[in-house]
Amino acid sequence: MTILTLLTIFGTSFLIAFSGALMPGPLLTVTITESSRRGFMAGPLLIAGHGILEILLVIGLVLGLGPLLQQKYVFIIIALAGSVVLLWMSICMFRSLPTLTLETEASSDKSKNLLITGILFSIVNPYWTIWWVTIGLGYILHSLNYGIWGVAAFFIGHILADLIWYTVVSVGVWRGKTFLNDRAYRIVIGACAVFLVIFAGLFMYSGIQKLIT
Numbered sequence: 001m002t003i004l005t006l007l008t009i010f011g012t013s014f015l016i017a018f019s020g021a022l023m024p025g026p027l028l029t030v031t032i033t034e035s036s037r038r039g040f041m042a043g044p045l046l047i048a049g050h051g052i053l054e055i056l057l058v059i060g061l062v063l064g065l066g067p068l069l070q071q072k073y074v075f076i077i078i079a080l081a082g083s084v085v086l087l088w089m090s091i092c093m094f095r096s097l098p099t100l101t102l103e104t105e106a107s108s109d110k111s112k113n114l115l116i117t118g119i120l121f122s123i124v125n126p127y128w129t130i131w132w133v134t135i136g137l138g139y140i141l142h143s144l145n146y147g148i149w150g151v152a153a154f155f156i157g158h159i160l161a162d163l164i165w166y167t168v169v170s171v172g173v174w175r176g177k178t179f180l181n182d183r184a185y186r187i188v189i190g191a192c193a194v195f196l197v198i199f200a201g202l203f204m205y206s207g208i209q210k211l212i213t
Contacts, residue, residue: 006153009143013157016139016199019192020131021165022185023093024100026121031166034114035173042114043170044163049118051159057132058155061140072210075141079207082138085130086200093193100189101182138203 027046034042122128136158143150 005146006149009139009146009150009153010157012199013139013154014161015195016135017158017161018165019093019196020089020127021162022189022192023089023127024096025127027118027166028169030117030121031169032173034117035170038114040167040170040174043166043168045114046118046121047159047163047166049115050122050162051118052115053119053122054132054159055155058140058151061137062144062151075138076207076211078134078138078141079203079210082135083200083203083207085134086196086203089127090193090196090200093189093196097186097190097193100186135203 027050031043031046034046139154139158140151143154146153
């Protein structure tokens with residue numbers, strides 16, 4: 001294991017997670033509405049709750065599914081399923097580009113505990129479950145080859161992507177969205193969709209290669 005390996009795990013985890021974080025969903029909606037009422041810390045607090053849920057999930061996968069993840073055909077299934085999900089996500093992103101917006105009319109309740117809200121709004125998002133049982137599990141499988149440091153590099157890259165994006169959204173809403181407009185949002189989404197197509201191909205290649213060896 002080298003520093004370069006850990007940086008590669010961190011970087012790819014960050015980029016994949018960032019692509020997923022950009023897509024509209026329950027957590028993004030509540031971040032926008034709460035930021036307009038409660039300031040720029042709404043996003044980081046919601047992601048803190050989101051991160052608590054995810055670190056518990058990662059620990060559970062590592063402790064309970066470690067031996068299973070080492071099986072050849074488990075890797076093949078995860079890699080191929082992950083490639084399909086990535087491709088599906090990229091297609092959805094391309095199709096949504098003309099109408100993507102950061103506007104929302106949802107209401108806000110200042111009595112909400114944002115940590116708990118972050119957990120709940122993650123659980124109710126079907127994309128979150130799909131991501132972790134396919135793409136996330138595939139990354140954990142790969143990271144486990146490099147021990148606890150590999151898994152740590154994966155998780156830090158993953159949660160940092162969420163934190164950066166939702167902080168940007170919170171600050172943008174709080175400051176009147178002076179630097180984060182719909183056009184810029186669509187450009188970033190389009191670039192990430194291209195990135196997901198590339199990674200879908202890589203996942204599919206690794207799964208097929210393992211299958212025929």
